[in-house]
Amino acid sequence: MRFFRLRWLRRLPLRARVIGAFTLGALLAAAGLVVITYGLSRESMLDQREEASRQQFFANARQVQASLRVPDPDFALLLESLPSLSGSRSIVRLGEDSWRTRSLQPSDLPDQLVDTVLGTESAQVMSYELQGEPQLALGLRLRPSDVTDLTEVAYFEVVPLSEIEDTLGSLSVILIAGAGLVVFVGAGIGVWASGRLLQPLAEISDAATSIARGRFDTRVETVDDPDLAGIVDSFNDMAAAMEDRIARDARFASDVSHELRSPLMTLRASIGVMQTRKGELSERSAQALDLLTDDVDRFEHLVQDLLEISRSDSGALEAGPVNITELVENTVELLERRPPIDVGTRAADLLVMGDKRRLAQVLDNLLRNAEKYGGGATRVEVSRHGNLVSIAVEDDGPGVPPSERELIFERFTRGAAARKRGSGHGAGLGLALVDEHTRRHGGTARVESRPDGERGARFVVELPLVGHR
DSSP: OHHHHHHHHHTSOHHHHHHHHHHHHHHHHHHHHHHHHHHHHHHHHHHHHHHHHHHHHHHHHHHHHHHTTSSSOOHHHHHHHSOOSSSOEEEEEESSSOEEESSOOGGGSOHHHHHHHHTOSSOEEEEEEETTEEEEEEEEEEOOOTTSOOSOEEEEEEEEOHHHHHHHHHHHHHHHHHHHHHHHHHHHHHHHHHHHHHHHHHHHHHHHHHHHTTOTTOOOOOOSOHHHHHHHHHHHHHHHHHHHHHHHHHHHHHHHHHHHHHHHHHHHHHHHHHHHTGGGSOHHHHHHHHHHHHHHHHHHHHHHHHHHHHHHHHSOOOOEEEEHHHHHHHHHHTSSSOOOEEEOTTOTTEEEEEOHHHHHHHHHHHHHHHHHHSSSEEEEEEEEETTEEEEEEEEOSSOOOGGGTTGGGSTTOOOHHHHHHTOSSOOSOHHHHHHHHHHHTTOEEEEEEOTTSOSSEEEEEEEEOOEEO
């Protein structure tokens, strides 16, 4: 059972756990302080009241004892003249059914106290409640003198404790209010401490997000705290090593691509010469020339994509405001078969901050992907969802199985439809570039089924908005 409780606590955010720990600590400390302070105060006040009551009781009892030296003493006058402590009341028992009192009734005394006093020579003290009010009762059996005909005399006093209870009630209210203030301060300290504690982690998270979007030169500012400095330094070292590795890989890909362009141009020129004399070739040689032409075309697209990926990995975005609706319309205008464009009522003239050339390439790659593997785009939709603009390209091809919907955005990965169709013009880099450029703009790319239930695929790119005109 304890294991499940701990697992439930671990699911809470770290900030909530830190604030909760400070608040719980302050609550426990305040509760302990309230209990101890109230208990000690109550015990001290009751002890002081009982001691003062004892002293006054014995002084009054001595006066009552002295009055027994005369015959037929006036107990009513005597009781009226006795000093009273905090509203105490007195009563004298003379025999079994005879009582002398000024305000206290025999029924107000607990029977157990009366019986105990009559059976012993020592004073007795008892706490009890009378009509819901706390009382302190004291009793003492006195020695009657020979000048009186009394055989049994006992003196009792009842001291009310309601004043102490009222004081304790006020004290408890003050203590509870103070405890609430302590808990509030503890929670405030927890909020402050969690902010200071998690600030470097938040900066690391922001830096990691920035690096994921392609800003590889992002670093976290150093901190003075020795416990956090190691984390920050390790992250910066990791980011620097990753930036260096990505830069080297990008330079390698760029250098290879550039080196391949020279023989590629030579091949392209040679094929052009052979194409001019294709009629002089045999049928088998002509078929071989066509295959060579297709492979050179594929090779050329591959080199261009590699160059684009190397620029994407190493180059910074040339960010500026881009009108998505205009971008979509201009890109679709370049196609031979132009699909209809559906712009939502809330999606007109939406702006995103980004690299216009790369965003145009994202849309162009999606349209060319639909042309190669889906029979051409059947619809392009621009819509708005909160702070995001969504660009969707639909086709009526075979679609993408759910098991491949994430894999097809990886580099050099081709879906089942491309493999079945045996197209020689794809190397699996087009959708990888779509995903790469979209992520670097803070957006996402995905593929899903068409919402109308028809066959085909729906590629969706979502980008954050920066405003609209």
